[in-house]
Amino acid sequence: MELYQGPLDAKEIFGRWLDEQSGSNYGAYIPFIGIIREEGSIEALSFDIYEPILQSWFDAWQERAAREGAIVKMAHAMGDVPIHTSSYVSAVFSPRRRVALELIDAFVEDFKANAPIWKYDVINGERIYAADRSTPMDGAGLLA
């Protein structure tokens, strides 16, 4: 798991992960690259991350992938990420195509639902919580 201050260098990450696994005999490599879209008048998105729980979440996924003979990778930006740059890169390596396609889908969707990351629109230099696009994590409301 890799966390960066500001936007990700998607090409560097893609190539480095490919090189790291070049002798591992995986047949399928599926990265997912998240890019900041220009919408409304935002100039950037900004992210807060709570690393200890993100790391546990990622470790659990690493174990789940290992049970299928696969591995997962993840990189995310902290702080401001300008539009048209990358905030998120994740990936699956697997011996087999079918496992890889199913894992990348489940991994990315669970990431959206349960990774402890908070998103803000940056408009005129101001940071506004993206409440309408955020979802309560599994088990939310326990203390209500």
Next chain:
Amino acid sequence: MELYQGPLDAKEIFGRWLDEQSGSNYGAYIPFIGIIREEGSIEALSFDIYEPILQSWFDAWQERAAREGAIVKMAHAMGDVPIHTSSYVSAVFSPRRRVALELIDAFVEDFKANAPIWKYDVINGERIYAADRSTPMDGAGLLA
């Protein structure tokens, strides 16, 4: 659609496609990289391609993706591709994550089922048709 003699430069393709779409406001970019696995005593796989029908197949997918506001990309190797190098790179760009995840799955699966490409194991320099891993295309058996 891009066809290459021999293995693909996955990094160059990944980066070039990313750059080409850098102003297109897509939020999700999902490449699929197929890598030749070492299995048995093969030293390489080798591919024959019938380009006219591959192009029609790809054009139909481009139209299908466009209806969802997305685009698909594809590169494939012709001839011999040594183990641990890449024979196939495809990708989806889409404004939205969900569309991208569903398209890459359907696109890659239909590619395996219906792209007019023939695979051979290369063992001791000899080219042996991979009959056991090949599947009849949709509509096969018409003239039987």
Next chain:
Amino acid sequence: MIRVEFLGPIGKGPVEVKANTLAELSERLKEDKALADWLPKCAVALNDAMVSDLQTHLKTGDRVTILPPVCGG
């Protein structure tokens, strides 16, 4: 005393609270009107492990984290 930390957009500094269970902690936190809108949407971690049982016991030095709705990627 239990240390309670509020993450991301909640915008509230950590507090020290007396509570023997998460249920007791819930009662204490609900006294803060500023948290009323947040608590129904927040998940909870105890010493950085997600928890889902209100009867979970707490001991001095425990750290409870309040996690509001997320949106990574």
Next chain:
Amino acid sequence: MIRVEFLGPIGKGPVEVKANTLAELSERLKEDKALADWLPKCAVALNDAMVSDLQTHLKTGDRVTILPPVCGG
């Protein structure tokens, strides 16, 4: 005359055949015992468009392509 091309592993050069429909072409091709194992597994294209109707008419200069089982990627 119809030109028939055999792709990939079939390993047979193109042939010129007289046939007014795909059904007639099927009869001609089945006379070649070397094709008996291939035809049940092969898809067919007419002038580079996939076809699925045996009654499809053929005319002089048409090109029929025989596509054996595939495995790209």
